[in-house]
Amino acid sequence: MTHPNTPTLDDLAAALDALRAQTPLVQSLTNIVSANFLTNVLLAAGASNAHIDNVHEAGGFARLAGGVLINLGTPDDGTAAAFTAAAEAAHDAGIPWVLDPVGVGGLPWRTGLAADLLKYRPTAIRGNASEIIALAGRGGDTRGVDSADEAAAAIPSALALLTHADAVSASGPVDYLVGRDGNGGVAGLRIAGGSAMLPRVTSTGCSLGGLVAAYLAVAPTPLIGLAAAHTHVAVASEIAEENSSGPGSFAVAYLDALFTVDTDTLRSRARIEAFHPVEKDEN
Amino acid sequence: MTHPNTPTLDDLAAALDALRAQTPLVQSLTNIVSANFLTNVLLAAGASNAHIDNVHEAGGFARLAGGVLINLGTPDDGTAAAFTAAAEAAHDAGIPWVLDPVGVGGLPWRTGLAADLLKYRPTAIRGNASEIIALAGRGGDTRGVDSADEAAAAIPSALALLTHADAVSASGPVDYLVGRDGNGGVAGLRIAGGSAMLPRVTSTGCSLGGLVAAYLAVAPTPLIGLAAAHTHVAVASEIAEENSSGPGSFAVAYLDALFTVDTDTLRSRARIEAFHPVEKDEN
């Protein structure tokens, strides 16, 4: 039986409408590789973005943002301090925030940063399977930004991380999402689709993290917000692949598709399927 | 009566010719979101760019640049020191420089930085209406990088900033520009056109600031340089919108159009109109 809190197509379509109607403001603290593309993804999808990652302003701005993204792609001592300030402020003010643990596992310094940030209870965690596994302390070698594990292998780790976050996703050819509800139950969602071109364009994963922060600002539950972002990306990338002939034209078509996707397209193309993560993990 | 120093189409066409003939070298100190796109905008339009934002080199390089852009988008302690060094050096050496006060108003630390930088008398200031209002100390909440105010509402603030700068512009659906002449008079210019897609692509405003620095290097007056950059962008974005189907393809077409626009196109498409800012402000 599908968990009653599992997002439905109606939930995802309503979230898309809410995103377009409310244009939530994301505060991104992301890496220098993805900063431009992530902002363009947010603007194309229907949100807005301000990249505020200095320690003097990160905390104060987080209290006013619709959602906050903290991405560990290219940290240094200065931005690491800003991460902490933003996470603490978001947590204290009840602002939803997303942790994207880029490179956690293979890189020890940021692995420690990520563990510290969990104290501030991210609303959602989004990463590749190997990063989710490493963040949960279950081993896994991330080999930088690649994802060596199939996303399904990360389900037990994603469930374990639900002690620190309300919803967790592991990206891969198929994405796996899990979320807690208020009664101790857990809902799971599998999202297929997407495009084989996504790994050929940098920052598609990082910008998905930003889009999660935007959807968390408008969605009724963290898992719906997380699922809405994953689905928006999966549908847009599928359309983009049909309109491109390589990674350069794919990235352009992807931004166009994020902008043009409407709820009818979302409903007809989304490939979501509930699964029962707890039972699977425990049996 | 139009102020005798108000830029004309002839002035703007001559500035475009000068840009292409001289390929001025801009030194940009800009944010990590816009650094790549801004450089591509400058190269496409006909200038060149070097992003020198460390404190060891920023001042020395500013003395050799054609124009300098200081953009407050993602400052940290290191780049803030470089901003001061570059502004001071440009001021001392008579190199035109542009202040783009991104996020000033809502973000207190950078608001202080911007106030300090005014001491070095920017040749031009370019911002969204809310940023111009905030920089002039007239209130206004910038809500990050969005522009909540219509640009026209910023005219009194832009005029007030002419005590610190030679020319000031407020960007919006219609841009408003003001500039001082040598006799205490003030000229105003309204520039329409552009594209509703501009706010859907990040760094279009920041890169306009870079283009202002390039035009200041070749234009006979600051107001002509400022107006030439705004017009080049307005015309190119209008063409780009005709050749695109979303923000991704718009950004690509925009770079192409910045490159291909010639003086004939500029003359036929530019929508400039003089206005009388002082009278309007005082009456």
Added chain:
Amino acid sequence: MTHPNTPTLDDLAAALDALRAQTPLVQSLTNIVSANFLTNVLLAAGASNAHIDNVHEAGGFARLAGGVLINLGTPDDGTAAAFTAAAEAAHDAGIPWVLDPVGVGGLPWRTGLAADLLKYRPTAIRGNASEIIALAGRGGDTRGVDSADEAAAAIPSALALLTHADAVSASGPVDYLVGRDGNGGVAGLRIAGGSAMLPRVTSTGCSLGGLVAAYLAVAPTPLIGLAAAHTHVAVASEIAEENSSGPGSFAVAYLDALFTVDTDTLRSRARIEAFHPVEKDEN
């Protein structure tokens, strides 16, 4: 007589096959202007990339990378320390690494950084002619990132740098490459083609440096790796120019072409020619 170690078309085609088969992981320490485009170039061409430029992780990661790129485009005190850590670690662990001396010559602080990094013996050095001349201590004013000298004028300097590196290239309308063999001999290669659009798109040179690091990870000799990267870029940019109408669409078509170029296309379009650098220099 062609030096027996001069790369042939067979060598370059084999290197392209090896790149695609092995997907080498590059560690980039590059500037904030090029970080995104460089990563997209590597992903499109067939490699992968992780931008690890903090001092806490740069050295440790370099020991595990396939190749390392150190690009001096936008250094600060933090990344400069990471450059040293990465170069030292790569040198100690026998990992090939590339030095891209952006802006060396005109900018004194980074000129000192580059001189220090030569101690760790880069496998390859890639720069514009003026940068290669300056790095060899033979004068030359780099005027930022532009290349004021024809690349051929840099040949004596490139040869002089072979005391510090195994292979050196100077980029220009025609690229000149030199490399040492194990017997004290020197091979030279001239690579024509490319596109006049390359200087109109930022980071095409910087991303070539990243691609050199990728090819060094899979090629049998440094000069073959260096030549394979230059040739891949020259052929892809030639194709891109045929499919574009300005710098925006050129950049998109360039990424597509880097992805689609195969060994047949490489063989039919590559314009390589051996030259005898030592004899030319000494006579």
